[in-house]
Amino acid sequence: MGARRVLVVDDDPTLRETLGEVLTDDGFDVRVAWNGRDALEKLDGWNADVVILDVMMPVMDAFGFQSALDERPEPAPPVILLSAAPGLTSAASELGAVSVISKPFHLHDLIAEVRRVVDPMNGTAPAGA
């Protein structure tokens, strides 16, 4: 079994690059996308184990992304919402997200949450690390 796959979707280049680097260091197979539409392309033929998703993005936001995702035949990956938007909890329940992390946040909290979601039984290190 290969490394667990994480897709990071955020329109802020600094954030998605840093998260991509840190999660790669942590042993994940990481792709990054700058909006919902880009994310759908990145998921083509590459099923993520978890999607870290910003809410407000140009071109296609989290809601557009989620409804496009629901139309695909493959089971939708679990989503961790990552946003500075107010009302994040209601957005999360509408989107069916497994958890929410509000910006700004601590890196180790995010890493722990990603590990927990991809491997709920053993949340200490990702498979393949």
Add this chain to the structure above:
Amino acid sequence: MAVTQIKPPERISASGKRTLADLAHGPEAIRLLVDAILDYAIFLIGPDGHVLTWNQGAERIKGYRASEVIGRHISIFYTQEDVEAGTPDRILRQAARGGRANDEGWRVRKDGTRFWADASVHALYDHGRLYGFAKITRDMTEAREAVERERQLAVEREARLAAEEALRSRDRFLAIASHELKTPVASLQVAVESLLLSRDQGTLDVPRTERGIERMDRAIKRLAMVLGELLDVSSLERGTTTFTFADMDVSRVASEVIERFAGVEAQDRIQADLQPAVIHADAMRVEQVVTNLVDNALKYSSSPAPVAVRVAPQAGGALIEVSDQGIGLGLDPASGLFEPFSRASNAADIPGIGLGLFITREIVERHGGRISGIAGPDRGTTFRVMLPQQPPRNSDGGS
């Protein structure tokens, strides 16, 4: 002549000789009728303005008994200001000339209190000779006060709504400001914490450090930009931004903006069609408008889709047009796209447009110009700005 407290003839019921029909046709009938009216002051005035008759309504409204008022000049019913302004005689002259005059305003009762009178004065002519006036007055104080109360309530209601809206606007401002600030703070925090993590893991080499520093630099610049925008919005909303107007060529400013963008990322994406268009405007602010529109177009359409920038002289001003071939904003430009905080405070409703477009609209409007956005459902967005040759006179703080 005076109709003073006329009592019905006592014999009517006692003897039974006079019927109501007799009375109706008798000379006293009109006097009885007029005297019985309580809601209207109805009285006759001589050609020189002296009171000739008095009814119960007049006594009730004005407070004078017939004996106190008959023979006196009608100016006693008017306020001092009206008397000094010659209003009583003017009304009579008007009625004499036109047959009738309306006379509305504050009048004075015997006890000095005021009431709002709605009166008409009718000239009485006999074979071309003016022999007096009939005046009919109604006390409209209560009705007027009711209207005034209603008006006052409406004013208060409006003020309350405005205050509530200002409060909501402030809440939205705080929500958006907080969101706009949290985003770069999050980037900064993650950049710093990733360096600390690398240090703890013993993997902090030079390339990693350099990348970290660059990210922190970007995040801080973004933070500074957002702070600048928030101050701009605040200052524009309070109207304290000073504009400096001078003759400037919009195409020159646009060309400089495009050069700057071309240097960054959009080398081939911007298609410029710039014709000289000289207007009286604030060059720095026009530059901000073009920058915001181009930045927005580049952001909302993905590379390599082109962004077209057009500047052209127009009758009475200059046109700036920025179009992208992007997916569109998915928003109706007419409905609050330009409002900085026009959306409800929940994540689903706040468009990630930021404050740039709001600032743009404010600048355009302070120039006396107009901005419109045409957003197709799935193809492109065009923003069209018309700036007039001259800004409105009251547009800058100074002149």
